[in-house]
Amino acid sequence: MLKDFLLDRSEKNQLKKALYKQLHRDRRISKAELLERFHVPNTTMTRMLGELAGKGFIRQCGFGQPSGGRPPALYEIVPEAGYVIGVEIARTDVRVKLLDIQFQIVGEDQFILTKQHTSERTIQLIANIIGALVQEHQVHSLLGIGIGAVGPIDREKGVILNPESFPAEGWRNVPIAAILEREFSIPVVLNNGANTGAIAEYYAQSPEEESILYCISGYGIRCGFIQEGQLLNRKEGDVTSYDHIIIEVDGRPCICGNKGCLTTYASFGAMFKSMEEQGIPASIDQLLNSHDPRVRKIMIESAKYYGIGLANMINILHPHTVVLHGKLIYDDQEYYEEVVRSAKEYSYSHNRQLNIRKGSLKEKATSIGAAIQVFDQFFM
Numbered sequence: 001m002l003k004d005f006l007l008d009r010s011e012k013n014q015l016k017k018a019l020y021k022q023l024h025r026d027r028r029i030s031k032a033e034l035l036e037r038f039h040v041p042n043t044t045m046t047r048m049l050g051e052l053a054g055k056g057f058i059r060q061c062g063f064g065q066p067s068g069g070r071p072p073a074l075y076e077i078v079p080e081a082g083y084v085i086g087v088e089i090a091r092t093d094v095r096v097k098l099l100d101i102q103f104q105i106v107g108e109d110q111f112i113l114t115k116q117h118t119s120e121r122t123i124q125l126i127a128n129i130i131g132a133l134v135q136e137h138q139v140h141s142l143l144g145i146g147i148g149a150v151g152p153i154d155r156e157k158g159v160i161l162n163p164e165s166f167p168a169e170g171w172r173n174v175p176i177a178a179i180l181e182r183e184f185s186i187p188v189v190l191n192n193g194a195n196t197g198a199i200a201e202y203y204a205q206s207p208e209e210e211s212i213l214y215c216i217s218g219y220g221i222r223c224g225f226i227q228e229g230q231l232l233n234r235k236e237g238d239v240t241s242y243d244h245i246i247i248e249v250d251g252r253p254c255i256c257g258n259k260g261c262l263t264t265y266a267s268f269g270a271m272f273k274s275m276e277e278q279g280i281p282a283s284i285d286q287l288l289n290s291h292d293p294r295v296r297k298i299m300i301e302s303a304k305y306y307g308i309g310l311a312n313m314i315n316i317l318h319p320h321t322v323v324l325h326g327k328l329i330y331d332d333q334e335y336y337e338e339v340v341r342s343a344k345e346y347s348y349s350h351n352r353q354l355n356i357r358k359g360s361l362k363e364k365a366t367s368i369g370a371a372i373q374v375f376d377q378f379f380m
């Protein structure tokens with residue numbers, strides 16, 4: 001079973017695991033190229049490839065370009081040799097995805113969070129969906145479960161601490177990783193959803209030297225930063241503090257007790273408040289579909305402030321790429337362009353050339369990244 005191979009942390013298994021990881025990363029690679037990377041005798045490489053192929057973890061997949069002589073045989077991993085689950089727990093809904101080991105989605109399901117969705121009920125529903133996906137797709141080797149959740153969380157203990165503004169009560173100190181680990185007897189990894197989103201976008205982009213600042217905006221503002229494959233915020237998943245970057249001296253009062261926090265200008269809540277002050281009914285639909293010039297003005301002003309918040313983070317972190325994720329980012333081009341314009345205008349001049357783009361994986365990012373994270377931890 002692939003799970004046993006990946007969980008085997010013994011010294012003698014390390015080289016084979018490194019070989020498997022290389023095949024996973026390169027997709028299709030010849031023995032000659034592998035020999036260049038691993039510096040082992042030809043016979044050792046042949047034996048290791050034979051063992052991995054014999055167990056059904058890798059296979060030959062055609063031939064590459066010959067450099068004189070016979071064309072070299074290429075190897076790849078077998079995507080169906082193992083599967084991982086990626087779960088996103090957001091404020092409004094939960095998404096569960098089944099991915100093969102090459103991170104292609106093979107099945108998924110989701111549900112909306114209501115006032116009735118206590119942590120117990122939500123975790124039971126997640127477990128039910130995982131069970132159904134495993135059965136439907138006849139999965140024999142489930143490797144692990146990754147969760148990207150609204151913070152704050154305790155990443156090391158796998159506990160959701162006390163997320164703000166969940167619809168239901170009962171979300172304090174929820175040991176979600178331990179509960180699912182007991183249920184399925186596989187590793188469960190919890191991280192903040194902004195971090196797992198960053199992982200997914202980083203993996204999708206693939207040049208390894210790139211760093212990505214991944215920013216989610218909506219009811220709250222959350223960011224994940226990944227550089228050379230390493231996340232900032234590794235131990236604690238508390239990224240809610242980005243909401244409280246001060247962007248206006250003596251500005252609007254915030255629930256945290258401070259004044260002028262980013263959230264009081266750039267969150268949905270801030271926009272809703274401004275709409276209500278002008279007697280406009282406030283909702284997501286009103287925001288997205290309104291042609292009312294007053295609503296447009298509120299949105300564009302909010303975009304400007306969000307850009308200022310981004311500029312501050314850009315000046316501190318120096319990312320190569322900023323990836324923006326959120327309903328308004330995807331669905332309102334004018335809003336998105338104002339965020340980018342403002343972020344560049346308020347950045348230090350050296351940072352203005354950086355690449356700012358929308359998320360390429362959109363709403364799939366958090367759960368895909370959560371699944372990738374489970375796979376990665378087998379190699380740590």
Ligand SMILES: [Zn+2]
Pocket residue numbers: 243244254255256257258259261263
């Ligand atoms: Zn605040």
